[in-house]
Amino acid sequence: MKFIRFIFENQVQTALINEENSVFPIEFKDYVEFYYYLKENNLTASDYIQKENIQPLAVNVEELQYTLPIVPEEIWASGVTYLKSKEARNYEATKANVEIQETFYDKVYDAERPEIFFKSTARRIAGPLDDLTIRSDSNWQIPEPELTLIIGKNEDIIGFTLGNDMSCRDIEGENPLYLPQAKIWKNSCSIGPAILMPEGIENPYDIDITCKILRDNVIQFEGTAYISQLKRKLDELVHYLVFENDIEPGTALMTGTCIVPPNEFTLQKGDRIEISSTKIGVLVNSITEN
Ligand code: DO4
Numbered sequence: 081m082k083f084i085r086f087i088f089e090n091q092v093q094t095a096l097i098n099e100e101n102s103v104f105p106i107e108f109k110d111y112v113e114f115y116y117y118l119k120e121n122n123l124t125a126s127d128y129i130q131k132e133n134i135q136p137l138a139v140n141v142e143e144l145q146y147t148l149p150i151v152p153e154e155i156w157a158s159g160v161t162y163l164k165s166k167e168a169r170n171y172e173a174t175k176a177n178v179e180i181q182e183t184f185y186d187k188v189y190d191a192e193r194p195e196i197f198f199k200s201t202a203r204r205i206a207g208p209l210d211d212l213t214i215r216s217d218s219n220w221q222i223p224e225p226e227l228t229l230i231i232g233k234n235e236d237i238i239g240f241t242l243g244n245d246m247s248c249r250d251i252e253g254e255n256p257l258y259l260p261q262a263k264i265w266k267n268s269c270s271i272g273p274a275i276l277m278p279e280g281i282e283n284p285y286d287i288d289i290t291c292k293i294l295r296d297n298v299i300q301f302e303g304t305a306y307i308s309q310l311k312r313k314l315d316e317l318v319h320y321l322v323f324e325n326d327i328e329p330g331t332a333l334m335t336g337t338c339i340v341p342p343n344e345f346t347l348q349k350g351d352r353i354e355i356s357s358t359k360i361g362v363l364v365n366s367i368t369e370n
């Protein structure tokens with residue numbers, strides 16, 4: 081079952097989408113509230129639809145005007161959690177100089193403590209169908225498609241969505257201390273289109289992610305990966321984020337990129353990024369300049 085928000089009759093409507101792609105409108109406006117209501121009443125989302133006798137709307141899921149399914153106060157991110165990311169970070173940091181033996185990225189990939197960094201505040205997040213921007217002081221920018229966790233109370237993972245951790249490879253490659261500038265700017269982060277509820281998800285490591293980048297409707301890059309390739313456990317990343325921290329239920333945690341476009345690729349104004357997952361949907365954003 082998925083939780084969404086979309087524009088319906090000029091208003092933001094919350095709804096559930098079942099496996100048959102039927103859309104059931106619900107009264108709850110906030111995902112965290114809905115999740116804990118179900119939990120406290122020992123209900124599944126399907127039980128709720130039945131109990132309230134909710135009828136599906138006559139809409140097509142592919143034509144909905146999706147908005148952010150949740151507006152987290154903060155989005156955090158983990159990095160270098162997939163081999164692909166470690167290799168890409170090493171390439172940009174060393175310019176493929178094989179004489180450099182061990183980098184920070186090699187160390188963090190194997191260390192007990194994962195890399196966790198701050199990515200975005202509510203104000204900077206773009207939703208499905210919103211534009212993302214590229215920085216004018218970077219010549220090497222990419223999308224980072226990432227499984228994104230919604231965290232509840234007590235370190236619970238209460239939902240899964242998709243995220244784009246837009247990144248400037250040249251800025252980070254010049255000096256890792258520039259990480260905040262390589263990661264955070266206006267509209268450098270998107271999440272959505274839906275929150276996949278944990279009920280009925282037997283194994284989150286089976287989740288797939290595909291990323292397509294289109295220019296003038298022509299595919300420039302396409303890649304697919306699976307969460308099973310993650311070097312760490314999802315619970316471990318959540319644990320390190322919340323440890324000695326104070327996060328609001330509904331905070332999002334991006335879990336690292338598993339797909340990296342070729343080293344020669346950089347985003348341009350007008351590009352369209354489609355990040356999809358069979359169970360979650362498609363997060364679509366186009367690029368404009370800042
Ligand atoms: O170390 C920098 C960040 C890496 C990252 O964002 C990722 O692996 O997804």
Ligand code: MG
Binds near residue numbers: 224245334337
């Ligand atoms: Mg990332």
